[in-house]
Amino acid sequence: MSEKRIIPIVMPKWGLSMAEGKLASWLMKDGDSVKAGDQLLEVETDKIAGAVEANEGGILRRRIGQEDTIYPIKTLIGVVADADVPDADIDAFVGSYVVPVAEEGEEEAAGPRYEFADTAAGRLRYTKRGSDDNTVLLIHGFGGDLDNWLFNADALAEGATVYALDLPGHGQSTKKVDEPTVAGLAKAVLSFMDTVKIDKAHLVGHSMGGAVAIEVARLAKPRVKSVTLISSAGLGPDINMDYIDGFVASASRRDLKPVLENLFADSGLVSRQMVDDLLKYKRLDGVGDALTALKNGVFAGGRQAALLADALAASGVPALVVWGAEDKIVPAAHATAAKGAKVEIIEGAGHMVQMEQAGRVNGLIKVMIGG
Amino acid sequence: MARKISMRQALNEALDQEMARDPTVFVMGEDIVGGMGGDGEKDAWGGVLGVTKGLYAKYGDRLLDTPLSESAYIGAAVGAAACGMRPVAELMFIDFMGVCFDEIFNQAAKFKYMFGGKAETPVVIRTMIGGGFRAAAQHSQVLTPLFTHIPGLKVVVPSNAYDAKGLLIQSIRDNDPVIFCEHKNLYGLETDVPQESYAIPFGEANVVREGKHVTIVTYGMMVHRALDAAAALAKDKVECEVIDLRTLSPIDWDTVLESVENTGRLVCVDEAHPRCSIASDVSAKVSQEIFKALKAGIQMVTSPHTPVPFSPSLEDIYLPSADKIATAVRKTMAN
Numbered sequence: 193m194s195e196k197r198i199i200p201i202v203m204p205k206w207g208l209s210m211a212e213g214k215l216a217s218w219l220m221k222d223g224d225s226v227k228a229g230d231q232l233l234e235v236e237t238d239k240i241a242g243a244v245e246a247n248e249g250g251i252l253r254r255r256i257g258q259e260d261t262i263y264p265i266k267t268l269i270g271v272v273a274d275a276d277v278p279d280a281d282i283d284a285f286v287g288s289y290v291v292p293v294a295e296e297g298e299e300e301a302a303g304p305r306y307e308f309a310d311t312a313a314g315r316l317r318y319t320k321r322g323s324d325d326n327t328v329l330l331i332h333g334f335g336g337d338l339d340n341w342l343f344n345a346d347a348l349a350e351g352a353t354v355y356a357l358d359l360p361g362h363g364q365s366t367k368k369v370d371e372p373t374v375a376g377l378a379k380a381v382l383s384f385m386d387t388v389k390i391d392k393a394h395l396v397g398h399s400m401g402g403a404v405a406i407e408v409a410r411l412a413k414p415r416v417k418s419v420t421l422i423s424s425a426g427l428g429p430d431i432n433m434d435y436i437d438g439f440v441a442s443a444s445r446r447d448l449k450p451v452l453e454n455l456f457a458d459s460g461l462v463s464r465q466m467v468d469d470l471l472k473y474k475r476l477d478g479v480g481d482a483l484t485a486l487k488n489g490v491f492a493g494g495r496q497a498a499l500l501a502d503a504l505a506a507s508g509v510p511a512l513v514v515w516g517a518e519d520k521i522v523p524a525a526h527a528t529a530a531k532g533a534k535v536e537i538i539e540g541a542g543h544m545v546q547m548e549q550a551g552r553v554n555g556l557i558k559v560m561i562g563g
Numbered sequence: 564m565a566r567k568i569s570m571r572q573a574l575n576e577a578l579d580q581e582m583a584r585d586p587t588v589f590v591m592g593e594d595i596v597g598g599m600g601g602d603g604e605k606d607a608w609g610g611v612l613g614v615t616k617g618l619y620a621k622y623g624d625r626l627l628d629t630p631l632s633e634s635a636y637i638g639a640a641v642g643a644a645a646c647g648m649r650p651v652a653e654l655m656f657i658d659f660m661g662v663c664f665d666e667i668f669n670q671a672a673k674f675k676y677m678f679g680g681k682a683e684t685p686v687v688i689r690t691m692i693g694g695g696f697r698a699a700a701q702h703s704q705v706l707t708p709l710f711t712h713i714p715g716l717k718v719v720v721p722s723n724a725y726d727a728k729g730l731l732i733q734s735i736r737d738n739d740p741v742i743f744c745e746h747k748n749l750y751g752l753e754t755d756v757p758q759e760s761y762a763i764p765f766g767e768a769n770v771v772r773e774g775k776h777v778t779i780v781t782y783g784m785m786v787h788r789a790l791d792a793a794a795a796l797a798k799d800k801v802e803c804e805v806i807d808l809r810t811l812s813p814i815d816w817d818t819v820l821e822s823v824e825n826t827g828r829l830v831c832v833d834e835a836h837p838r839c840s841i842a843s844d845v846s847a848k849v850s851q852e853i854f855k856a857l858k859a860g861i862q863m864v865t866s867p868h869t870p871v872p873f874s875p876s877l878e879d880i881y882l883p884s885a886d887k888i889a890t891a892v893r894k895t896m897a898n
Contacts, residue, residue, distance in 0.1 A: 364757075444767045446817060464773055475729060475761040 197277055198285045199248050201232060201270035203263045206242065206342045212264045213237045215257040224252045226272055229551050233257070233270070238465045242343055245551040251275050253282050266291050306364070309357075311387040313380035314366030318357040318388070322349030327390055328561055330356040331381060333399025333425070334486060335439050337363030337473070340398060343550030344557070352561055355393070357384055359401070361486060367478030372489035374400070374426065374498035378407035385415065394561040396420040398546060399522060400490060402427075406500040409509045418510040420557050421530065423519050423543045425490070426500040428526035433494045435521050440483045445471060457518040457542040501529040512560045514553055516541030534560075566758065571750040573724035574614050574689075577731040578651065580760045582622050585649060588735055590615060591627040591636055592653030592689075611655060612691070612750055637663040637688065641671040641740070644686035649735055657690040657706045657744060671740040672715030683738040687731070692720070693746040693784055693834060694871045694882050703871035703878075705783070705835040710742045711811045711844070717741045717765060718811040722786040724754040726809055729763035736762060746784040766813035770822070774802030777892050778822040780845050781832035782808040789832050791885035796892055803892060811841055816848060823849050827858035828895040832883055837865040862891035 203213050216234040220226065231243040232252065250272040257269030268289045271282055309316050319338055328348055332340040338356035348354045358365035360380050361372075370376060381404055385393065394417045397405030402424025409416040425431070438451035449467050453459035473479060490497055504511055511533035515524040521543040527535045536556055541548040568576070582588045595615040597608055609616025619626045629636040633654055640652035654660060660667065667688070674682040694703040710718045717739050721727035727745070734741040771786060772793050779789045786807045793803035804822050808814060823829050829849055831842035842863040849861060864883045872878050 364759075367759075443764050445770065446821070464770060472725075472757070472761070475763060476757065477760040477762075 197274045199250060199272040200268050201272060203265050203267045203269055204244055205265040206237060210237050210265060212262050214262045215259055215269060217259050218255055220252050222252060222255055226250055226252050240463055240466060241461055246272060309384055309387045311383040313360050313383045314368055316357055316384050317364040318355055321345055321354045322352055324352045326352040326561060327393040328352045328354045329393040329395050331397040331401035331404050333401045344546050344554055347554040348557060361482030367482050369482045369485055372485035374403045374407050374490055377404045378411055381408050382412055392417055394418045396557060397424060398422045400425045403498050403500060406504045409507045410503045413507050413509060416509050418560055420512045420560055422514045422546050423516055423522055425496055425522055426498055427529040429495045430523050431491050431496050432521045436487055436491055440487055454520045455543045456548055457516060457540055505531045512556060514545060514556055516543060516545035519543045567753040568724055568756050569751050569753050570724040570727045571614055573728040573756050574731055577728045578618060581732055581735045582625060588649045589625040590651045591629050591640060593629055593631055593655055595653050596626050596628045610653060633659050634663045634666060638666040640686050641666050641684060644684045645674055645682060649685045651687045651689060651735060654688055654690045656702050657692045658701050658704050668713050672713050676715060684740050685738045687734045687741045687743055689743045691747050692744040693748060694878060696747045697875055699873040700870040707744060707811055708835055708840050716812060720744045720783045720811060722783055722807050723752060724756050726763060728756055729761050732760055733762040733765060748784050765810045766815050768815035768818040769807040769809055771807050772805040774804040776802045776826055777828040777830060777895055778804045778826045779830045779832060780806045780819055783834060785832045785834050785883060788883060788885045789888055792888035795889055801896060819845060820853055824853055824856045827856055830862045830891045830895060832864045832888055834866055834883060836868050837863060838868055840865055859895040862895055864888050864891045
């Protein structure tokens with residue numbers, strides 16, 4: 193019986209390429225009482241740092257992982273259990289814990305991997321996780337890619353089929369953007385849904401991807417179960433053009449890093465690897481032209497060209513609006529424009545709130561999609 | 564991105580993609596197609612180390628096997644570049660450059676200046692550098708400082724497959740003469756390389772490891788030795804920042820100076836001989852610009868001022884090793 197109340201805390205796997213992570217620091221002590229959603233420890237990967245949160249409550253009984261130490265994913269690094277579970281049971285649990293093996297072969301064969309869809313808008317890269325009738329489609333923002341959902345896709349896939357795509361001009365999708373506007377990108381998302389045979393989905397859009405989600409709901413309401421708009425464009429005219437211009441223009445690490453620091457409340461999250469990955473993307477042939485075209489189309493004259501709050505209200509599609517209170521790219525004040533939507537402003541987070549406060553955002557989305 | 568390919572394949576892909584994109588790109592060099600005296604299968608060889616393999620089948624006479632006369636075909640490449648083509652000439656070993664110094668130093672490097680900025684010379688000279696290949700004194704030199712000394716030339720030394728592809732594409736698109744140096748011992752090294760074309764801008768060093776105690780500045784194969792040293796030193800809580808210069812002309816002083824301002828310590832590692840080397844160049848710049856930031860004397864780790872020995876055991880101790888680099892780092896930490 194008691195074994196049921198022993199909850200293993202393991203090194204998480206964030207994104208397809210993560211094989212190991214460094215336990216940077218424990219945020220709780222042995223014996224602390226833990227609620228679901230509490231941050232237990234900080235993990236650093238070569239991509240990003242983040243906090244591991246408790247899925248269930250209890251007492252932090254055992255901190256097994258050492259700080260400043262690298263562990264492979266799924267390694268047992270801690271144990272949460274109720275107060276009445278005897279120490280002996282926990283010892284036995286730790287002693288008999290086996291890291292799930294055959295991971296590599298399994299992952300290769302059945303796990304999530306990058307796939308490509310040849311759509312009317314060109315070749316688009318995507319990932320698909322989970323298997324459920326309930327489908328979620330994640331749409332990143334300007335200059336982003338499907339890895340912006342590193343901390344979200346797996347959590348949401350516990351109760352849904354989760355797709356994440358690279359929009360045209362982004363990630364490893366085609367760098368040809370036929371129509372560099374929110375409406376053009378929405379058409380690309382609809383072609384993607386046609387190609388991979390998504391009939392209806394909950395759309396989750398970040399930043400420019402939020403505006404795209406609203407536009408998809410306007411164009412094809414029956415195919416959209418709900419929209420979750422995270423630090424979204426489309427709800428007001430303001431946009432930090434210094435960020436947009438800086439992102440498009442920066443060709444070196446030294447120029448790009450300070451630009452990216454605007455994305456987070458905690459600028460320390462901008463790692464060397466994050467800057468490097470973005471530079472690698474920006475160097476690809478066609479990306480400069482695609483980003484410039486989108487900048488001129490979506491943010492013409494330094495304002496957001498597509499104002500969709502009325503269209504959102506008129507569509508009647510259920511909407512959730514999530515914002516980082518310290519957003520320096522799109523002001524959180526725009527949230528009030530979404531009439532009839534549920535609005536959550538999250539303190540201590542910036543524009544990339546889905547990364548900085550992943551647990552909170554995942555919880556809100558799960559409620560929205562009924563997972 | 565998950566695709567790993569070797570530096571050899573990455574260079575081949577760069578040539579392939581640029582030849583497909585731009586009809587003025589052509590490749591010439593000794594044995595780059597089939598090799599002299601082959602058995603008639605023209606595409607069998609693809610250069611002494613196989614970098615151009617398969618390209619003849621696709622692009623035919625845009626790949627030219629040349630006679631064993633470097634001064635003639637490097638001169639032809641420079642002339643073709645001045646007339647609007649984008650030649651990529653392969654000059655097997657940098658050790659053989661001596662016979663075409665006039666074409667490179669006095670012609671290619673000077674045209675833009677002497678014709679009032681109206682002439683472009685978009686020629687790329689690909690060449691192998693470096694020791695550890697048991698190839699003796701005339702096939703093992705680095706010699707990069709000879710070329711960085713000349714205004715008007717760009718000098719590029721990739722340390723991995725990703726950089727090799729992006730830097731070669733940039734070299735071909737660049738309107739100035741580029742000496743593109745490939746270390747013999749890195750051809751087989753595999754890294755993640757995107758399938759798509761991309762260009763890495765010149766003059767942008769890569770910080771391959773971050774650290775707060777000591778800055779190690781290097782390029783080419785020595786990047787890997789420096790990383791090995793940094794990994795060993797990390798066990799003793801010495802954190803090294805390792806900078807891969809990637810291009811020696813232009814050189815990214817900003818990244819070097821900014822790093823040394825943070826760490827206060829500098830170790831320059833260069834596989835070339837010590838006198839008038841990249842190591843001495845970087846040392847001089849740092850002491851001139853930010854002397855006050857230094858907490859310890861600058862250390863240099865280079866090959867000795869002697870020819871590269873043929874004896875394997877001598878060649879091994881001739882090249883800068885991770886141990887020697889770590890020792891130099893510890894010296895800067897002792898102050």
